[in-house]
Amino acid sequence: HLAVIEAAEPQLQAFLKVSAQEALAQADEFDALSDEDKAKLPELAGVPIAIKDMIVTEGIETTAASRILEGWVPPYDATVIERLKAAHMPILGKTNLDEFAMGSSTEHSAYQNTMNPWNTECVPGGSGGGSAAAVAGFEAPLALGTDTGGSIRQPGAFTGTVGVKPTYGAVSRYGAIAMASSLDQIGPATRSVLDSALLYEVIGGHDKRDSTSIPEPVRPAAEAAREGAKRDLKGMKVGLIKEIGGEGFQQDVLDRFNECVKLLEDMGAEVVEVSCPHIGYALSAYYIVMPSEASSNLARYDGMRYGLRVMPPVDVPQTAANMMSYTREAGFGDEVKRRIILGTYALSAGYYDAWYGSAQKVRTLIIDDFNKAFDQVDVLICPTAPTTAFKFGDKIEDPMAMYVNDIATIPANLAGLPAMSIPAGLSGDGMPVGFQFLAPQKRDEVMYKPAAALE
Ligand code: GLN
Numbered sequence: 401h402l403a404v405i406e407a408a409e410p411q412l413q414a415f416l417k418v419s420a421q422e423a424l425a426q427a428d429e430f431d432a433l434s435d436e437d438k439a440k441l442p443e444l445a446g447v448p449i450a451i452k453d454m455i456v457t458e459g460i461e462t463t464a465a466s467r468i469l470e471g472w473v474p475p476y477d478a479t480v481i482e483r484l485k486a487a488h489m490p491i492l493g494k495t496n497l498d499e500f501a502m503g504s505s506t507e508h509s510a511y512q513n514t515m516n517p518w519n520t521e522c523v524p525g526g527s528g529g530g531s532a533a534a535v536a537g538f539e540a541p542l543a544l545g546t547d548t549g550g551s552i553r554q555p556g557a558f559t560g561t562v563g564v565k566p567t568y569g570a571v572s573r574y575g576a577i578a579m580a581s582s583l584d585q586i587g588p589a590t591r592s593v594l595d596s597a598l599l600y601e602v603i604g605g606h607d608k609r610d611s612t613s614i615p616e617p618v619r620p621a622a623e624a625a626r627e628g629a630k631r632d633l634k635g636m637k638v639g640l641i642k643e644i645g646g647e648g649f650q651q652d653v654l655d656r657f658n659e660c661v662k663l664l665e666d667m668g669a670e671v672v673e674v675s676c677p678h679i680g681y682a683l684s685a686y687y688i689v690m691p692s693e694a695s696s697n698l699a700r701y702d703g704m705r706y707g708l709r710v711m712p713p714v715d716v717p718q719t720a721a722n723m724m725s726y727t728r729e730a731g732f733g734d735e736v737k738r739r740i741i742l743g744t745y746a747l748s749a750g751y752y753d754a755w756y757g758s759a760q761k762v763r764t765l766i767i768d769d770f771n772k773a774f775d776q777v778d779v780l781i782c783p784t785a786p787t788t789a790f791k792f793g794d795k796i797e798d799p800m801a802m803y804v805n806d807i808a809t810i811p812a813n814l815a816g817l818p819a820m821s822i823p824a825g826l827s828g829d830g831m832p833v834g835f836q837f838l839a840p841q842k843r844d845e846v847m848y849k850p851a852a853a854l855e
Contacts, residue, residue: 401448401492405539411520413512414533416453418493419460423448426490433488443622444598445488450540452531453494454501455586456575457481460491463707464577465509466499468731472707478575479610480544480586480603487602492540495530499733500698501551501579503527504805507796508735516559518831522789525555531589532559542599543589548579549686550785550809552587553821557784557834560823562851564588564596565809567842568816569614571600572607580693581612583686583813593628593822593852597621600844614842624845628852634668636850639777641838643679644808649786652827657783660824660835660854664781667853674776676769681762682811687803688746688759689814695743698736703727738799767815774840779847782808784821784834808836818844822851 402420409415430438430446438445456462456474458481463469477485484491498508506514506529514529516522517537524533528545532555535543545552547565556563564587571586578584588599604618640661645654665671702724703709710726712718732740746755773780785805795801812819817838824835835854837847 401540405492408537408539412515412517412533412537412539414495414514414524414530414537414539415450415493416463416465416496416511416530417461419491422460423490423492426485426488430488430490442487442598442602444542444602447541448490448492449484450492450495450531450534450543451481452497452528452543452545454497454546454577454579455480455544456577457491457494460494462494462577464500465497465511466731466733466736467510467708468701468727469707476575479572479607481575483603489602495528495534495543497530497551498527499736500577500694501527501546501548502694502735502739504550504554504802505790505795506530507792508733510733513792516789518560518789521791522831523558523792525558525785525789527551528555528589532556532561532563535559535561535589535591541591542595544586544603545589546576546579547585547587547813548583549690549813550806552589553809553819553834553836554785554806556589556821558789558832560832562588562590562593562596562820562822564600564820565812565818566600566604566844567614567818569612570618570818570842570844571604572610572613574607574609578697580690581697582693583690585813593848593855594622594625596820597625597848616842619843619845621845621848624848625852628849631667631853633664633850633853636669636779637777638664638669638671638850639674639773639780640671641679641773641780641782642673642675643677644782648804648807649783650788650827653783653785653787653833656824656827656833657835661781663854664850669850672777674773674780676766676773676811678762678765678769679811682766682814683803683807685759685762685766686806686810686814687742688755689763691739691743692746692756693743695740695747698740701728701731707731735799763814766811770811770815770817779850780838782836784808784836788827788831788833812838816841818847820847820851822855
């Protein structure tokens with residue numbers, strides 16, 4: 401994989417940092433284990449992995465693709481990294497993303513653009529475009545991402561890979577750089593459904609260092625994926641979300657989606673239409689909740705504690721407040737600033753109830769919709785994204801156009817549900833299309849079965 405990285409990186413630019421020496425040392429350590437010790441490790445032991453640079457790694461620079469964290473070397477590992485290390489999975493490096501995971505194309509990275517391996521004129525999706533491109537481009541067999549509004553699944557759809565957002569709280573967020581804490585979740589980016597299941601089982605499970613971590617063992621996802629590979633879905637009830645997939649969806653995305661629905665039926669699943677009437681408000685609610693939480697989380701980048709510090713010019717008073725403002729002006733990109741301003745406004749006195757309070761109420765209505773839907777069916781389905789990968793520059797000047805690309809992924813984050821995107825074939829111009837499954841909370845295994853059956 402290091403050789404592929406060396407050959408592909410000049411063009412793909414999926415990695416912000418390649419940790420070759422560390423990876424080789426970890427691989428040697430694994431090789432040195434006795435067969436007996438190896439047998440006790442998870443199935444993925446020894447398999448290398450790439451990590452989105454939104455997850456902290458001890459001794460390896462972690463920037464969240466922001467200038468404000470340039471040069472910051474974390475003194476500790478995220479829980480998921482500890483677990484990968486315990487499983488002897490070498491860490492290949494840190495992958496590119498939209499700054500602080502804000503974006504849908506990875507173009508908001510402060511450092512570089514990552515190409516889509518299917519067509520280098522197209523974006524790899526975002527925010528986790530680096531992880532998805534690394535996996536699609538065979539630079540890494542596995543990767544980790546973070547998904548706050550689709551940042552694992554939409555890049556999965558754009559690059560023809562599998563992207564999973566586990567149930568909120570199923571994977572520890574300790575050491576995941578906080579974007580919007582009530583929505584963030586770490587999850588796998590892989591080339592197969594079974595790989596995702598196995599990786600989820602390595603990183604998942606309770607962690608006392610994350611107060612929102614679910615105090616239960618990981619769900620049997622690999623078993624479900626293996627069961628699904630038999631392609632028998634008799635007795636499974638699948639709900640097609642009526643409100644997602646109409647206007648604004650590319651025709652060949654809908655065509656591939658409908659073909660997959662037909663395949664599910666051929667394998668014995670019963671597919672019915674279900675309604676989630678409030679889902680149309682999800683995007684609006686997300687763009688209140690997410691910036692609000694981010695504006696609060698990003699207050700920690702003050703020039704004192706981490707990374708970049710910019711002192712005011714000599715003719716400006718050398719106060720702490722001025723230092724903060726010069727640091728933040730230089731260290732944050734436009735999209736990050738836009739969200740901080742939005743969030744600060746939504747949370748400000750006098751506006752709190754009108755904006756943040758209303759968004760939280762909408763969120764509850766969406767959760768109720770999903771609960772009602774799951775009374776009728778086992779899993780829900782919809783396309784992952786309205787379009788296939790778009791060209792560099794197409795949406796970067798138009799935040800709304802960029803935001804709308806998350807319309808089908810955001811509802812799962814608002815409701816804390818597990819969701820997964822798998823490849824569903826190609827569009828007319830040869831770009832990958834994503835198919836999404838959503839399962840009930842804390843029942844992640846439920847989506848792995850039909851996903852493995854379809855793949
Ligand atoms: N595109 C979404 C946003 O910009 C997704 C972010 C994410 O999942 N990290 O907010």
